[in-house]
Amino acid sequence: MLPHLLFDFGGVIINIDYDRTLAAMRRLSRAGSSIEFTQAQQAELFDQLETGQITPAQFRDGLRAGYELQASDDELDAAWHAMLLDVPAERLALIGELRRRGHQTALLSNTNVLHIGEINQRLAQQYGFRNGIADVLDRVFYSQEVGLRKPGDDIFHYALREMNWQAADTLFIEDSPQHVATARRLGLRVLHLAPPLTLTTALPEALRVFPAEYSPAASR
Known part of the structure; x- marks a missing residue:
């Protein structure tokens, strides 16, 4: 699977x-x-x-x-x-390609109504998206909408339950160490996207070696 x-x-x-x-x-x-x-x-x-x-x-x-x-x-x-920068097209393309291959996808984000409104406006202008980042994913979970936030356990349990996913079958892609720690403790597989790793360089390799966890050393 x-x-x-x-x-x-x-x-x-x-x-x-x-x-x-x-x-x-x-x-x-x-x-x-x-x-x-x-x-x-x-x-x-x-x-x-x-x-x-x-x-x-x-x-x-x-x-x-x-x-x-x-x-x-x-x-x-x-x-x-001011902290919000760009959404590279190649990252969106990668997510789209993985969905076409059959991967189920979801977003789990600590965010707020102001940032979501700003990002959605930019995505509409740049890429023609009607529903923001939800246009390229199966489901989106925003902390401000579910009333929970990472690194708490509950938001992970909520997302997995809503998606009907098992933790061991799920690869969590995250850049914040404290959120990575919770995901690992709960049994999710993790791609810790610490610099200089990027989604487009690291995710294909992480999927190649799944279910083993990916680390920068694994790419050398």
Whole structure:
């Protein structure tokens, strides 16, 4: 049986640069404060946005109060979106080809309504997508919609249950070590997409050796 493919979004399908948002937010701060948002960890305000507990308006107000930001809604949104880079066409093409070969595919992403709206708009403009990244996948699971986020166990259980997948038959493609650790503990196979690995270079090799886990050393 072909392995099921569970993709992270940021750093896997879309390129991300957290430092761009940190710098943009710092420029808006009276005190030159840095927001508490990185790949490894983040403050509760960001968890609340990513699990749908607060609205974009409440998020913006939280940024202004918590980090002494003097900015309009549009300025805050622009700074928040600064981390979002490009979605390379070759990655979309690879996912499409794997689906045509018979792999079931899904996305499991910690994200928020602001970023999803921005990314979907870009995908519509660049690729003509009507439903964002969902156009190239069988199913999409966004933390803000299911009310759960990685690296918690529950969001993995939720996605596997909804897809009717077994963990051992699923390859999870992810760039964040803390999310990789949870997936491994739950029995998923993992492709840790740490730099300099990219989806298009590493995933074909990972599938070639499945169910063994792929590591950079395996490609040398």
